[in-house]
Amino acid sequence: MLRVDALREIYPELERHIVVTIMGAVAAELYALGHRPNFFYMEHSMGLASSLGLGLALALPGQQVIVLDGDGSLLMNLGTLTTLARYRPPNLLHIVFDNSSLVSVGGFPTATASGTNLAEMARAAGVPRVLEAETPAQFRAAVTQALARPGMTTLVARVEASGPASYRLDLDLLENRFQFKRYLDSLRSSS
Amino acid sequence: MPVSLEGARRIYEALKACDIRLVSALPETWLVPLLRLVEADQEMRLVQVAREEESIGIAAGAYFAGLPSIHVMQNHGFLAAINPLVSLAMLYKIPVLLLISYRGSWGERDPWQTQGGLLTEPVLRALTIPYYCLRREDDLTRRLKEAQALALSALHPVAVLLTREVLWEDEEP
Numbered sequence: 001m002l003r004v005d006a007l008r009e010i011y012p013e014l015e016r017h018i019v020v021t022i023m024g025a026v027a028a029e030l031y032a033l034g035h036r037p038n039f040f041y042m043e044h045s046m047g048l049a050s051s052l053g054l055g056l057a058l059a060l061p062g063q064q065v066i067v068l069d070g071d072g073s074l075l076m077n078l079g080t081l082t083t084l085a086r087y088r089p090p091n092l093l094h095i096v097f098d099n100s101s102l103v104s105v106g107g108f109p110t111a112t113a114s115g116t117n118l119a120e121m122a123r124a125a126g127v128p129r130v131l132e133a134e135t136p137a138q139f140r141a142a143v144t145q146a147l148a149r150p151g152m153t154t155l156v157a158r159v160e161a162s163g164p165a166s167y168r169l170d171l172d173l174l175e176n177r178f179q180f181k182r183y184l185d186s187l188r189s190s191s
Numbered sequence: 192m193p194v195s196l197e198g199a200r201r202i203y204e205a206l207k208a209c210d211i212r213l214v215s216a217l218p219e220t221w222l223v224p225l226l227r228l229v230e231a232d233q234e235m236r237l238v239q240v241a242r243e244e245e246s247i248g249i250a251a252g253a254y255f256a257g258l259p260s261i262h263v264m265q266n267h268g269f270l271a272a273i274n275p276l277v278s279l280a281m282l283y284k285i286p287v288l289l290l291i292s293y294r295g296s297w298g299e300r301d302p303w304q305t306q307g308g309l310l311t312e313p314v315l316r317a318l319t320i321p322y323y324c325l326r327r328e329d330d331l332t333r334r335l336k337e338a339q340a341l342a343l344s345a346l347h348p349v350a351v352l353l354t355r356e357v358l359w360e361d362e363e364p
Contacts, residue, residue, distance in 0.1 A: 040255070045279035048248030051240075052279075055252020055260075058236060059213065079241030087238060177283045184255050 001135055003097050003159040004029045007068075009140040013147060014039070014066060018056060018184070021068040022049045024104030025163030026097060030068065032164065035171065037183040043173055047077030050084060050094055057089035060184070062191065064091050064147065071098040071112045078121065081154070085126035090150035093143070094127075101161035122154040129153040198327075198358045199224035202290075203232075205331040206261060209339050212236060213253045215246040216263035221292040221358045226263070243268035247275035250287040259339070263290045266311040267304075269350070276318060276348055286342035289350040293324065298355045315350055322350040325357045 003025065007014070011033050019039045021027045027041035042049050053067035074080070074096055084094060100113035112118060122130045129151045133139035139157050146153040169176075202225050206214070214229045215238040216222060230237045240246050246262040253260035264272065269291050280287045294301070295308020315322045321341060323334055335351060342349040355361070 042279070044282055045248070045275045048244065048251075048275055048279060051245040051248025052252040052255075054238070054245075055213070055215075055249035055254075055258075056256050057252075058238065058249075059253050059256030059258035077242070077244065080245055082241050083238070083245055173283060177285075181255055185257060188257055 001133075001139065001157065001159050002162065003099070003157075004033075004164070005136050006097070006133075006139045006157055006159060007033055009136045010143045013143060017064040017066050018060070019066050019068065020049050020053045020056070022046065022070050022073045024070070024167055026068050026070060028164045028167045028169060031169045031171065037179045039176075040180040041169060041171075041176055043169075046073045047075075047080070049073060050080045051077070053092055053094065054080075054084055054087065054089065057092035058087060060187075061089065061091060063187065064093070065089075066093045067095065069094060069096045071096065071100060071110050071118060072102045074118060075110055075112075075116075081122050081125035081127060084152060084154070085122075085128070088128050088152035090152055092152050093146045094152070094154045095143075096154060096156045097159045098156055099159045099161040103161045103163045104167060107161060119154070119156040122156070127152060127154045131155045133157045193360055194221055194224050195358050195360045196224050198353075199228060201331050202335075202353070202357070203228040205335040206235075207232075208332040209261075209335050210259050211261050212258050213238065213249075213260040214263060215240055215249045215260065217241075217243050217246070217265070217268050219265045219268075219292060221265070221294070221353065222263055243272040244275050247272050247279055247287060251279055251283070251285045254285055254287075261288045261290050265292045266294055266352075267307045269311070270307060270314065273314070273318070276320070280348050281318075284346035286346050287348040288339055288342050289320075289348060291350055291352050292358065293352040293354050296355065298359075298361060311352070318348075320348045320350050321345075322352055324352045324354050326354065327356045329357075331357075
C-alpha cells in the first residue's frame with residue numbers, strides 16, 4: 001500500500017477532524033491532497049506528534065483528534081505508547097505508517113525492518129484498541145471502526161517506503177501554527 | 192530532611208490562582224507532595240509522562256486547545272527536554288510554562304545532582320528561556336502569574352525554578 005493511497009481513502013474523515021502529522025512524506029502528501037485549517041504539520045521534534053495529540057485530545061474531549069505518526073518517529077519516543085495507554089482519551093486515533101524506513105532522509109532501515117513489531121508494542125503498552133492494515137480497504141475499514149465507537153486506538157498501517165518528489169509545503173511553519181490555533185479557538189467559541 | 196509539605200501546598204495554591212487545568216509531570220522526590228495535591232484536585236488533570244520530552248508535546252497540544260497548563264520536572268529532566276523546547280516550542284512560538292525542581296544547587300548533599308545543578312542556569316540562558324528562582328519569602332502566586340503572563344505574551348517558554356529553600360526542610364547546617 002502506498003501511504004498516499006491510504007491518506008486518500010480517509011481524507012473525508014481527516015477533513016472533519018483535528019489532524020496532527022509528523023514531518024516529511026506524510027505532511028507533504030496530506031498537504032498535496034488538500035490543506036485544511038484543522039491540519040497541523042509538526043515539522044520537527046520527531047516523536048512528539050502523539051504527545052501533542054494527547055494534549056489536544058485531553059483538552060478537547062468533544063473533538064476527534066487523529067495523529068499521523070511514522071515508525072521512525074514513534075521509535076524515537078516509545079514511552080509515548082505507555083502514556084497514551086495510561087490516559088487513553090477515547091477521542092484519540094493514533095495512526096502509525098510503518099514503512100520500516102527513514103524514507104524522508106534517504107531510506108535507512110528502522111528497527112521494524114529487522115523484526116520490531118509496533119502493533120505488539122502498543123498492545124503490550126496497554127493501548128486499549130490496536131488495529132493493523134496492509135491494504136487501502138483494510139485501512140479504511142480500520143479507521144471507520146476506530147471512529148465509529150469511542151476508544152483510544154493505535155492503527156499500524158504497513159506502507160511502501162516511498163515518498164513524494166518534494167517535501168516542501170507552500171505554507172510557512174508559523175502560518176500553519178497560527179491558522180491551526182485560530183481554528184481551534186473558533187471551535188471552542190462556537191461550542 | 193523531608194520535602195516541605197508547606198512549600199508544596201504554597202506552590203499548589205499558586206497553580207490554582209493561575210487557573211492551571213493540566214499538569215504534566217515526571218515525579219521525583221521533591222515533587223511528590225505537590226503532585227499528590229494536583230492528583231486529588233478534580234479541576235486539574237495530572238498527566239504523568241515517561242520522559243520529559245513528552246511534556247513539551249503535551250504543552251503544545253494544551254496550548255492549541257486553550258487549556259492553561261504547566262509542566263513539572265527535575266532540572267535533569269529539563270536537560271532531557273532541550274530538543275523539543277528548541278524544535279517545537281521555540282520554532283513554533285508556543286508558550287510553555289516550566290516548573291523545575293532545582294537540584295544540585297546551594298546546600299545539595301547528593302553528589303550525583305551537582306553537575307546538572309551547575310549547568311541548569313547557563314543552559315536556560317543559552318536557550319534564552321527567562322527564569323526565576325523562587326525564594327521562601329516570595330509571593331509564589333505573584334511569581335507564577337508573572338511567569339504565565341510572560342510566556343503567553345512572548346509566545347516562548349518560561350521557567351520557574353523550585354529551590355531547596357522552598358521545597359526542602361533541611362536540618363540546621
